[in-house]
Amino acid sequence: MTLLGTVVNGTIIVDGNQPLPEGARVEVTVTEPAAPAVAAKPTLLGLLQLAGTLSDLPADFAAEHDHYIHGTPKRNSQER
Numbered sequence: 001m002t003l004l005g006t007v008v009n010g011t012i013i014v015d016g017n018q019p020l021p022e023g024a025r026v027e028v029t030v031t032e033p034a035a036p037a038v039a040a041k042p043t044l045l046g047l048l049q050l051a052g053t054l055s056d057l058p059a060d061f062a063a064e065h066d067h068y069i070h071g072t073p074k075r076n077s078q079e080r
Helices: 043-048 065-070
Strands: 005-008 011-014
Touching: none
Parallel strands: none
Antiparallel strands: 005 011
16 A cells, blocks of 8 residues: 655645554655755855945954954964
């Protein structure tokens, strides 16, 4: 016997009113991959929306971001 159905909130809902006896063992075969619930925006495109939005960063922030974010020593100790 082959039954078709759909997964809804993690539960398999069998098409039609085909009763199965309680405790019946079943085998589930996924016939098509599930579509993503929400199309995720690619990371770089999402970050590009933030480009240029901060105006109070130090002039050498790009070159010395590890220093400002993680506290590592500056790679170029000469101030610009």
